[in-house]
Amino acid sequence: MPLVSMTELLKHAKREKFAIGQFNMNNLEFTKAIMEAAEEERAPFIFGVSEGAMKYMGIDYVVAMAKAAAEKSSIPVVLHLDHGSSFEVAMKCIRAGFTSVMFDGSHHPFEENVRITKEVVRVAHAMGVSVEGELGTIGGVEDDLAVDEENANIAKPEEAIRFYEETKVDALAIAVGTAHGMYKGEPNIRFHIIEEVASKIDAPIVLHGGSGVPDESIRRAIQAGVGKINVNTENQIAMTETIKKVFAEKPEVYDPRKYLGPAKDAMKEVVRGKMRLFGSNGKA
Numbered sequence: 355m356p357l358v359s360m361t362e363l364l365k366h367a368k369r370e371k372f373a374i375g376q377f378n379m380n381n382l383e384f385t386k387a388i389m390e391a392a393e394e395e396r397a398p399f400i401f402g403v404s405e406g407a408m409k410y411m412g413i414d415y416v417v418a419m420a421k422a423a424a425e426k427s428s429i430p431v432v433l434h435l436d437h438g439s440s441f442e443v444a445m446k447c448i449r450a451g452f453t454s455v456m457f458d459g460s461h462h463p464f465e466e467n468v469r470i471t472k473e474v475v476r477v478a479h480a481m482g483v484s485v486e487g488e489l490g491t492i493g494g495v496e497d498d499l500a501v502d503e504e505n506a507n508i509a510k511p512e513e514a515i516r517f518y519e520e521t522k523v524d525a526l527a528i529a530v531g532t533a534h535g536m537y538k539g540e541p542n543i544r545f546h547i548i549e550e551v552a553s554k555i556d557a558p559i560v561l562h563g564g565s566g567v568p569d570e571s572i573r574r575a576i577q578a579g580v581g582k583i584n585v586n587t588e589n590q591i592a593m594t595e596t597i598k599k600v601f602a603e604k605p606e607v608y609d610p611r612k613y614l615g616p617a618k619d620a621m622k623e624v625v626r627g628k629m630r631l632f633g634s635n636g637k638a
């Protein structure tokens with residue numbers, strides 16, 4: 355089927371208390387690993403594309419790969435801009451064929467974040483495109499952007515609720531103690547903040563930094579009101595570790611298909627595991 359927006363999927367997830375996985379797409383092998391996992395698990399999902407990944411692949415290749423994956427399948431697939439940094443980049447993605455965009459205005463003062471997010475929502479909704487907003491800063495490293503734990507400020511529930519009421523985003527990312535990249539210890543997730551905000555707004559909460567979060571915490575977060583979970587680092591690790599293993603065993607290999615193929619298969623298993631953990635399997 356054609357690419358879809360997140361709107362219906364998120365409503366379904368909120369109603370039945372499961373989470374839709376956002377798996378970041380970084381190249382053809384990521385695209386295929388995620389799509390094959392979704393087919394096997396019958397799980398709707400979101401392809402997340404950061405601005406860095408878009409620069410690496412080229413926006414036209416991104417849209418073409420996502421469309422090729424979605425169109426020969428009956429699984430609902432979303433193509434979503436991850437952490438869009440401006441109104442302009444969100445518009446560029448919508449024009450190119452994205453069905454969902456995130457505007458991350460968390461580094462702006464609250465009123466400015468609301469103002470730009472509202473503008474993105476106004477245009478995106480008129481085009482049938484869903485929008486994710488962000489409040490509070492999520493720690494860790496993504497692309498070349500590093501936010502240390504000290505500066506990662508936890509979202510304030512009353513601000514998050516007001517942000518939702520003013521912007522009417524379809525999904526709301528709030529900083530609750532997770533971070534991009536792998537954790538050194540266990541993340542200190544503020545479940546009470548998720549619960550408080552989720553119980554007062556219609557949209558589900560988005561949990562960024564899903565890699566390395568213990569399974570039990572993921573289940574608790576979903577029960578508290580998380581309806582979308584982002585995963586990238588664990589997939590990158592699965593792919594890279596497999597490539598290293600192939601070279602350790604067969605240093606003479608030169609055909610990229612001989613190491614990228616097994617790497618894609620290893621990543622597919624990680625994605626399948628996440629889909630089951632999030633409860634999105636069998637929901638397509």
Ligand code: 13P
Pocket residue numbers: 378402436496533534535536561562563564565566584585586587588
């Ligand atoms: P991880 O780095 O924990 O996989 O998080 C990815 C993410 O949140 C993308 O927005």
